[in-house]
Amino acid sequence: MSGANGNGTNGTGGGADRPNPDKDLGASNLPGQRGDGGEEIRVQRGMFGADSGGDTSGYGGLVRSIRLPGPATRPYGGWFDEVADELEGALEEQDLLPENVIGKTVVDRGELTFHIEREHLPRVARTLRDDPALRFELCTGVSGVHYPADKGRELHAVYHLRSITHNRLIRLEVSAPDSDPRIPSLVGVYPTNDWHEREAYDFFGIVFEGHPALTRIMMPDDWQGFPQRKDYPLGGIAVEYKGAQIPAPDQRRSYS
Amino acid sequence: MSTQSASARETTEGTVYTVTGGDWDEVVQTAAKADDERIVVNMGPQHPSTHGVLRLILEIEGETVTEARCGIGYLHTGIEKNLEYRTWTQGTTFVTRMDYLTSFFNETAYCLAVEKLLGIEDQVPDRATIIRVLLMELNRLSSHLVCIATGGMELGATTIMIYGFRDRELILDLYELITGLRMNHAFIRPGGLAQDLPPGAVDHIREFVKKMQKNLPEYDKLATGNPIFKARMQDVGHLDLTGCMALGATGPILRSAGLPHDLRKAQPYCGYETYDFDVPTTDTADAYGRFLIRLEEMRQSLAIVEQCLDRLQPGPVMVTDKKIAWPAQLALGPDGLGNSLDHIKKIMGTSMEALIHHFKLVTEGFRVPPGQAYAAVESPKGELGVHAVSDGGTRPYRVHYRDPSFTNLQAMAAMCEGGQVADVIVAVASIDPVMGGVDR
Numbered sequence: 127m128s129g130a131n132g133n134g135t136n137g138t139g140g141g142a143d144r145p146n147p148d149k150d151l152g153a154s155n156l157p158g159q160r161g162d163g164g165e166e167i168r169v170q171r172g173m174f175g176a177d178s179g180g181d182t183s184g185y186g187g188l189v190r191s192i193r194l195p196g197p198a199t200r201p202y203g204g205w206f207d208e209v210a211d212e213l214e215g216a217l218e219e220q221d222l223l224p225e226n227v228i229g230k231t232v233v234d235r236g237e238l239t240f241h242i243e244r245e246h247l248p249r250v251a252r253t254l255r256d257d258p259a260l261r262f263e264l265c266t267g268v269s270g271v272h273y274p275a276d277k278g279r280e281l282h283a284v285y286h287l288r289s290i291t292h293n294r295l296i297r298l299e300v301s302a303p304d305s306d307p308r309i310p311s312l313v314g315v316y317p318t319n320d321w322h323e324r325e326a327y328d329f330f331g332i333v334f335e336g337h338p339a340l341t342r343i344m345m346p347d348d349w350q351g352f353p354q355r356k357d358y359p360l361g362g363i364a365v366e367y368k369g370a371q372i373p374a375p376d377q378r379r380s381y382s
Numbered sequence: 383m384s385t386q387s388a389s390a391r392e393t394t395e396g397t398v399y400t401v402t403g404g405d406w407d408e409v410v411q412t413a414a415k416a417d418d419e420r421i422v423v424n425m426g427p428q429h430p431s432t433h434g435v436l437r438l439i440l441e442i443e444g445e446t447v448t449e450a451r452c453g454i455g456y457l458h459t460g461i462e463k464n465l466e467y468r469t470w471t472q473g474t475t476f477v478t479r480m481d482y483l484t485s486f487f488n489e490t491a492y493c494l495a496v497e498k499l500l501g502i503e504d505q506v507p508d509r510a511t512i513i514r515v516l517l518m519e520l521n522r523l524s525s526h527l528v529c530i531a532t533g534g535m536e537l538g539a540t541t542i543m544i545y546g547f548r549d550r551e552l553i554l555d556l557y558e559l560i561t562g563l564r565m566n567h568a569f570i571r572p573g574g575l576a577q578d579l580p581p582g583a584v585d586h587i588r589e590f591v592k593k594m595q596k597n598l599p600e601y602d603k604l605a606t607g608n609p610i611f612k613a614r615m616q617d618v619g620h621l622d623l624t625g626c627m628a629l630g631a632t633g634p635i636l637r638s639a640g641l642p643h644d645l646r647k648a649q650p651y652c653g654y655e656t657y658d659f660d661v662p663t664t665d666t667a668d669a670y671g672r673f674l675i676r677l678e679e680m681r682q683s684l685a686i687v688e689q690c691l692d693r694l695q696p697g698p699v700m701v702t703d704k705k706i707a708w709p710a711q712l713a714l715g716p717d718g719l720g721n722s723l724d725h726i727k728k729i730m731g732t733s734m735e736a737l738i739h740h741f742k743l744v745t746e747g748f749r750v751p752p753g754q755a756y757a758a759v760e761s762p763k764g765e766l767g768v769h770a771v772s773d774g775g776t777r778p779y780r781v782h783y784r785d786p787s788f789t790n791l792q793a794m795a796a797m798c799e800g801g802q803v804a805d806v807i808v809a810v811a812s813i814d815p816v817m818g819g820v821d822r
Contacts, residue, residue, distance in 0.1 A: 164752070167773065168773065192752060192773045192774055193752060193774075194752050194753060194754075194773075195752070195753050234753050234754075235498055235499065235501065235753060235755050236498075237754075237755065237756065239754075263627050264627060264630060264632075265630060266630065266758070266765060266767050266784045266789075267630065267767075267784050267789060269769040269780070269782035269784070270782075271754075271771055271779075271780045272780075284754070284769060284782075286756050286767060286769065286784070288765075290641070290643055290648070293648055293649065295649070295756070295758075297754075297756065316628070316630065317628045317629055317630075317792075318628065318629050318630025318631075318789055318792065319630075320792060321788065321789070321791075321792050322784075322789075325788075329462075342455075343454065343455060344454070344455040344458040344821060344822075345455065345458070346455075353460065353463060354462065354463050354780075360460075360463060360464065360466075360467050375464070375467040375468065376467050378467075380775075380777070381745075381746040381747070381775070381776045382773070382774075382775025382776050382777055
């Protein structure tokens with residue numbers, strides 16, 4: 127399953143004596159896959175986005191699992207451990223079991239991410255803001271991400287928190303299923319999230335519970351659907367260029 | 383009542399007056415006659431003093447604004463969604479159009495995020511990084527100039543507008559020389575730059591710096607001590623530090639509240655830690671303070687531009703990784719920027735492998751390992767953050783822009799409520815929102 131993927135994209139050729147580059151976890155700048163580690167978010171079959179008709183591409187049998195970086199183990203390195211310790215300590219003081227609150231901790235590309243169970247999000251955010259050892263005063267808003275194939279965790283809300291006091295940046299990630307797209311609002315903790323949450327609602331349909339006025343912000347009020355979900359088409363029309371028809375962007379061949 | 387300037391019509395919400403210019407007193411008088419004292423004034427989205435297609439909804443009592451709200455979204459173009467249907471390299475062409483007055487910041491932030499995802503931050507050549515800084519600081523100048531110029535115009539100070547656009551024109555000429563375009567450059571690319579500086583660019587920039595050093599004090603002479611200017615700006619659009627932190631306001635708004643927070647100092651990127659510059663602050667927390675900060679930041683930017691010029695050494699402007707860097711040195715042809723003729727000769731005539739490689743890299747693009755990254759730069763308006771997610775494909779899975787204009791504009795209500803109608807214009811101008819960035 128991994129051999130086909132490696133061809134032509136990593137440029138090393140693939141002699142029999144070489145290790146399979148897709149299984150090489152230490153390799154940097156490799157396409158697609160990182161061995162079997164990480165969290166699978168999707169399994170992709172075939173190539174070029176072709177999913178109907180006979181397989182004329184020759185890639186129809188290709189199966190590739192898309193994996194995001196998985197949970198990290200201690201020590202996380204640098205100030206990450208300090209923040210994690212302080213957060214866990216502060217949660218314990220509030221009679222919360224850290225393992226019930228923090229689903230997993232990911233350290234990737236020099237960034238620290240806490241995956242928080244959604245019901246605990248406001249408490250965690252308030253702790254991160256107010257605890258003197260944490261002091262993440264500034265929230266840079268929320269970014270929605272849609273993983274339609276990640277069943278039960280389709281919608282993600284990603285928050286970046288900045289501590290000016292300690293000069294640190296962390297990321298919180300919360301997920302909700304498509305069938306119940308509710309995530310507690312953080313407007314009470316970070317009023318700046320007012321518009322950001324409206325934007326994430328507008329584009330992804332994430333319902334931020336407790337938001338004072340969760341209405342559309344970019345799209346017209348009577349708009350149907352949530353445009354930045356993956357199943358929502360981009361739209362567009364074919365354009366003629368130098369005699370050829372160039373299809374709309376979402377109709378073009380996809381190499382992903 | 384019904385006059386030419388304010389026709390009335392009955393709706394389910396009460397009497398609605400459509401003001402089309404003319405005598406404001408008439409409207410106020412008529413409104414005073416009505417039983418309902420609550421007046422809701424809609425300003426924009428097509429109004430010259432609302433900074434683009436911003437709609438303000440003001441509830442007023444006499445001349446006092448009791449409630450203020452923004453209506454945005456009139457310039458929403460779905461750039462973030464569009465990015466998901468193009469290659470990573472094509473992304474710069476889109477993001478440069480978000481906040482169209484800070485193109486180079488959008489491009490740099492995007493490229494820093496992509497480079498972080500690729501893990502090639504250390505491989506970007508020095509020359510490319512220095513030129514990025516150079517362009518960003520020129521961009522800071524041109525953005526602040528527009529802010530001061532249009533801000534002045536909205537106050538009725540047309541001289542300062544003429545001055546501002548005069549000096550911005552000099553910078554746009556430099557952009558045109560360097561990138562071929564005055565706006566929407568798509569010049570900074572993942573891995574480096576589209577191409578090197580053209581011959582003579584350094585001399586042109588040095589000449590500009592000299593000219594600008596002469597022109598900058600004119601703003602001081604014209605506005606800083608001007609009693610009318612001060613009367614309109616001082617203690618207007620007040621937002622203290624607590625308000626800034628709660629509302630996420632960054633940039634000149636935050637610094638006018640006295641906190642010297644600047645990402646170039648706090649979390650340096652592109653080697654900003656090696657440049658010599660100051661972060662100006664004031665403690666007035668008002669529109670005048672923000673004006674002074676922008677003036678001083680322009681001086682600092684000019685100093686950074688000079689330092690960049692002194693540092694420039696010949697060298698590559700793109701990573702050496704042939705799987706990321708486009709294979710050709712680009713050249714300016716009759717139909718715009720494209721592959722150099724030499725390169726086309728080579729791939730079409732002598733090397734089939736080079737042709738295949740070129741074709742695949744340009745049509746498919748490069749793959750980016752799965753994961754997410756956040757890169758932030760200090761744009762003229764504040765923290766410009768990019769949250770980029772890759773699923774290992776040749777296109778971004780998701781790119782989100784945390785645009786400072788969007789976040790800062792939320793502070794409009796806090797700055798305007800309780801103040802005068804005329805001060806709304808000043809407060810909004812001091813936020814310096816650009817709707818291209820707000821709506822994306």
